[in-house]
Amino acid sequence: MGHTTHSDHDAPIAADGGRRPITEPAWPGGGSAGQAKYAFAPRVLAVLGLDLVVFTSLHAALTYIVPF
Secondary structure: OOOOOHHHHHOOEOOOOOEOOOOOOOOOOOHHHHHHHHHOOHHHHHHHHHHHHHHHHHHHHHHHHOOO
16 A cells, blocks of 8 residues: 555545646636625625624723723
8 A cells, every 4th residue: 555645635536537636716806806895895894893893892891890
């Protein structure tokens, strides 16, 4: 039995039986402009705003409680 590395063992098997990495297709509107479009989507900003409120209130509560 030959020695194979972990990555060789887990590599997907191509249709022709060979083992080679599978590449992912390019994203539509690729590049940094396409990433910025999804990074600053309204629902992403809403979650980030909610996180800001939760962590700010938690920090304020712990800052108030810890001295006692």
